[in-house]
């Protein structure tokens with residue numbers, strides 16, 4: 001069996017889930033094994049976090065379990081704000097029960113007494129599905145002592161950043177804090193950032209002192225857990241590659257015939273995934289560039305045979321991210337792509353670290369000048385200068401995303417920048433989408449066009465003043 005996360009028909013009741021080979025058996029198996037052995041199975045499976053970074057899940061769980069602190073929490077990241085990605089919503093629509101069971105197992109393994117599932121408030125359908133699943137689990141007593149709360153968060157891209165997500169759970173804006181969740185968890189009063197000493201293990205309530213180590217995992221990561229507990233680490237390792245075992249739920253959107261979500265074994269070629277999941281480029285067109293979300297270096301036509309795996313993308317100087325592939329065909333202007341990616345990131349930057357907000361905004365302005373035909377070599381120099389500093393003192397990875405994506409486009413397509421400067425216009429004018437997905441079903445993707453009206457302070461311009469509509 002090489003596809004197990006996305007059932008052919010949605011699972012819509014706890015009874016239907018319990019009737020599957022896995023339903024309910026994962027929690028039972030974890031209780032038979034105990035927390036340490038459960039973590040060991042997850043470690044041996046080689047599962048890596050599907051939220052974008054690919055961090056080994058067992059190692060993360062062991063790290064949280066080993067932290068001192070009386071109170072621990074689990075957070076499931078279902079913000080899914082990465083453009084080009086829809087897989088978490090597809091999973092929640094198809095089977096919210098495997099996620100809830102994965103959360104119950106994770107909470108048991110790391111000793112978390114409370115868990116939170118964070119979704120955007122705009123994900124109504126998925127919130128309804130997961131709310132129903134949690135209620136049915138609670139009524140059936142499968143959650144045990146673990147309290148599970150669903151949090152409806154804002155549409156901001158940063159909501160999905162784990163340190164910002166903890167802020168949202170605590171009722172604040174999605175502004176990333178300094179320390180990672182395993183060091184400074186939910187409702188923590190320590191570690192303090194000042195000079196005062198503190199007792200990290202003192203906390204036993206939400207308001208008391210303590211660092212409250214918190215485990216944050218993506219929807220897809222946790223959805224894998226019951227399957228691994230029931231079928232074993234070796235079964236999981238029998239799929240995919242040695243460094244990237246298992247399957248991956250990919251999204252393929254952009255210039256393809258039928259955008260969609262599909263589960264594939266790790267190690268398939270990107271070209272095959274674009275064909276199998278997105279039905280390939282439209283007739284007469286060829287793939288020019290592929291981006292995995294907005295966080296990784298561009299993949300050019302030359303590298304389309306890269307293996308869809310963490311090590312495969314790393315070997316070509318990119319990253320697999322959350323396997324949300326944005327495909328652009330040969331009608332695409334890469335200067336415009338750079339401008340639109342940079343604009344998205346600069347608008348979503350929160351501004352807590354000035355080089356990130358100022359740098360990404362300046363880069364966006366210079367890219368816009370080149371794209372609209374008024375740019376010169378001075379703009380290119382200014383972009384290069386800012387790219388060297390945009391990450392200075394940054395609290396989160398967004399600034400690095402700007403640096404990585406824009407640098408990669410400049411390196412892969414230098415001739416397009418000089419062409420714009422020489423011609424004084426864009427040779428491939430076309431309204432390029434940044435596919436921030438609202439819906440994806442039946443080969444049809446709905447993009448959130450309001451991003452073009454979003455302003456640097458996160459307010460929205462009235463519709464008639466929308467820029468980016470060129």
Ligand SMILES: Cc1cc2nc3c(=O)[nH]c(=O)nc-3n(C[C@H](O)[C@H](O)[C@H](O)COP(=O)(O)O)c2cc1C
Pocket residue numbers: 048049050051052053054055060077078079080081082157158159160161162163216217218219221222396397398
């Ligand atoms: C700007 C930004 C946005 C992110 N958005 C998401 C998101 O929408 N969903 C997600 O699971 N992880 C997102 N992440 C990654 C999370 O911070 C975190 O690494 C992830 O949830 C960990 O889960 P995993 O170990 O299961 O991959 C984002 C990171 C950054 C820097």
Ligand code: SF4
Pocket residue numbers: 158175176348349350351352353354356357394395396397398399
């Ligand atoms: S790096 Fe950018 S987005 Fe991240 S906290 Fe700093 S200013 Fe905000």
